Amino acid sequence: MNENQKIPMWKKISYGCGAGGGNVMSTLLATFLTAYYTDTAGIAAAAVATMFLVCRVLDGITDFAMGGIVDKTNTKWGKARPWLILAAPMMCIGIILIVSVPQGISAGMKLVYAYATYIFLNCIVYTIFGIAHTALLARMTRDFKDRNTTATVSSIINSVAGLVVGTLITRLQMNLGWTVTGVILGVIAGGLILITGLVCKETVGMDGMEEMPGMGRKGTGSIPMKEQLPAVLKNRYFWIALIMGALVLFVNGNAIGAQFYYCNLVLGNPMYMEMLMPAGMAPGIIAMFFMPYFSNKYSKRAFMSAGAILMILGFSVVGLAGDNLTMVIIGTIIRSLGITPMFAGLYAFVADAADYGEWKFGIRSEGLMSASQSIGSKIGIGLGSACSAWILAISGYIQPAMDMAGPGADMADGALPAMGPMIQQPESVIAAVRFDYGWLGAIVSIVLLICVLMMDVEKYLPEIRKALGKTQ
Numbered sequence: 276m277n278e279n280q281k282i283p284m285w286k287k288i289s290y291g292c293g294a295g296g297g298n299v300m301s302t303l304l305a306t307f308l309t310a311y312y313t314d315t316a317g318i319a320a321a322a323v324a325t326m327f328l329v330c331r332v333l334d335g336i337t338d339f340a341m342g343g344i345v346d347k348t349n350t351k352w353g354k355a356r357p358w359l360i361l362a363a364p365m366m367c368i369g370i371i372l373i374v375s376v377p378q379g380i381s382a383g384m385k386l387v388y389a390y391a392t393y394i395f396l397n398c399i400v401y402t403i404f405g406i407a408h409t410a411l412l413a414r415m416t417r418d419f420k421d422r423n424t425t426a427t428v429s430s431i432i433n434s435v436a437g438l439v440v441g442t443l444i445t446r447l448q449m450n451l452g453w454t455v456t457g458v459i460l461g462v463i464a465g466g467l468i469l470i471t472g473l474v475c476k477e478t479v480g481m482d483g484m485e486e487m488p489g490m491g492r493k494g495t496g497s498i499p500m501k502e503q504l505p506a507v508l509k510n511r512y513f514w515i516a517l518i519m520g521a522l523v524l525f526v527n528g529n530a531i532g533a534q535f536y537y538c539n540l541v542l543g544n545p546m547y548m549e550m551l552m553p554a555g556m557a558p559g560i561i562a563m564f565f566m567p568y569f570s571n572k573y574s575k576r577a578f579m580s581a582g583a584i585l586m587i588l589g590f591s592v593v594g595l596a597g598d599n600l601t602m603v604i605i606g607t608i609i610r611s612l613g614i615t616p617m618f619a620g621l622y623a624f625v626a627d628a629a630d631y632g633e634w635k636f637g638i639r640s641e642g643l644m645s646a647s648q649s650i651g652s653k654i655g656i657g658l659g660s661a662c663s664a665w666i667l668a669i670s671g672y673i674q675p676a677m678d679m680a681g682p683g684a685d686m687a688d689g690a691l692p693a694m695g696p697m698i699q700q701p702e703s704v705i706a707a708v709r710f711d712y713g714w715l716g717a718i719v720s721i722v723l724l725i726c727v728l729m730m731d732v733e734k735y736l737p738e739i740r741k742a743l744g745k746t747q
Contacts, residue, residue, distance in 0.1 A: 282421050284428075286475055290415070291429035293359060293408045293471030295436030299464035300370055300401060301652075302437045305528035307444055308373070309664050310535050311453065313672075316376040318385055321668040326390055327661035330398055331654055337402045338650040339504070345410050345642030346503060353477030354642065355414060358407035360472035362400060367465030369396030374457040397653060404468060405652060409645035413626040414477040417740075423575070426622035431563045434615050436467070438556035441531070445548050506636040507643040512628035512732050516621065516644070519730070520651025521658070522723045523617045526586070526716050528659025530610070531555065533712040536667065540700055540708055541598055550600075554607040559615025574733050579620045583724035585613030587717050594713025610716070617723075621648060627732045634739040663711055670707035673700055 282290075312318045341358075348354045373392045376385050412422060412429075440460065447456040507513055534555075538547040562582075589610030596602035625648050633639035 280416055280478060281418065282416055282425050287425045287428040288432065289470055289474035290412065290425055291432030292467040294429040294433035296366065296464040296467030297401070297404055297408065298433045298437045299440050299460050299467070300366060300396065302441045303370065303444065303460060304397065305659060306441055306531045306535065309532055311374060312389060313664070315453065316385055316389070317382065318389060320664045320672060322386055324661040324664035324668065326386070326393060327657040327664070330394055331657050333394060333398045334402070334653045334657070335650055337398050338406065338646040338653070339643070341402045341406045342643035342646030343503065345406055345645070346640050353414060355407040355411040356472050356475065356477060358403050359411065359468060362404040362407065363465040363469035363472060365400045366404060366468055367461035369400045370461035370464055371457040372396070374453040397657070401653065405648065406642060406645045408471065409622065409625055409648045410642050411475060411477065412622060413629045413644070414479045415475060417479055417630070422626050423623045427563055429622060430615065430618045431560055433618060434556050434560045434563065438553060438560070441552040441556070442549055445546070503638060503640055503643060506638040507632060507640050509636060510628060510632045512624070512631055513644060513647045515726060515730055516625050516628055517647040517651040519723065519726045520621055520648045521654040522719055522726065523614065523621065524652045524655025525659040526719045526723065527614055528655055529662050530712060530716050532659055532663040533708060536663070536708045537712040540705055542600060542603070543598070547600065550604065551607055554604050555611050556615070557611070558608045559611040562612050562616055575620045575623060576727060576730050576733065579617055579727045579730070580724060582613040582616045583720055583727050585609055586720035587724070589613060590713055590716035590720060594709070594717060596713070597709065624730060624732065627736060630739050631732050631735060634742055666707045666711045667704065670703045671701050672704050
């Protein structure tokens, strides 16, 4: 098969559908899950934060295991596609379950239910989806410019899905309750992921050769994990991808997780979410259209460095804004212009890192390399959500009583009580939410900029292509 073939635009869009489906789940978990657990299910904020942290340990195990499973998978459909098809219905079920905490049980049993459904959705289902989807890009083509374009299209669709879902969730749950909202989101997420699994074909490594003559390289199906894993762990770009994935998802997840509380407590109107969600995503979607040009003409690292600088600036403006809605919107727009290109850059970076590992160590491992992105992403999402919950608990956040839902709210179906009468929170909580939503993001973005500057794999790509006997 032609491993350097161009990917037609309709397949790039189909690949992006999977990212959009995954972001339906990510947006729900990062933006609303903490508020759902604390203000609807009635689970203590500190317990929620601890749960997010504990699950990160399990994530690392399942991610490495799934990466190895993908590398060992050999079917006529390829290594990644079968797992995407399996992940689609599981994602639908997981989303429905996670926002269906039973109301008529004890606090302890609610926490047990939260653990079980969170582990199923985040540690199992999202692991299968995330690693398979990231590995698929490395197996669709070796043309790194086409990978950049595909990753960009994917990130645009990913951001559009997050924008639409993030904007609609508040209104959906207020009018329909969490159970129906979960069903709607689950069907959308599962359907989008299924499109990718059914449409996108693998070409790289599909010739069935166990060993490539003259190169000393082996197909991953012939290599035991005890050899495969050390080769991946020696690849410095594995660690850079993991750390960057964690930082990007942390700063994004923490910001949108704190956004609900910022609108509610600092700005005094939770419906401002419908203004800030588009401001936090739409500008970045526009910036995405320019990424293929700049990343191919200059480098992904240059484009992403500019993005990190914009993130620092945007979060700083929000940190200074207080209850000035105009400044908050301006800072959020600047932040969006910086953070959205990071997602496309990381997808393409992982594919380049797989090529680097094949060239440097003689072992190609899309699955385990993709585990870096999956581990990093879930560490970021989990710690981002946990950070907001910890900050609330430490600052003295007062949870709404279960009978404070707004008019017509069906507590059995999970309407947010925070949408009704608001509790007067201590000044320490207001100050903590302001720091969480603004200055914390600026600090983490500085660290992210340092990591981006270390992402220099592109300088090796011409030599890698030549050594592998490929022409671009």
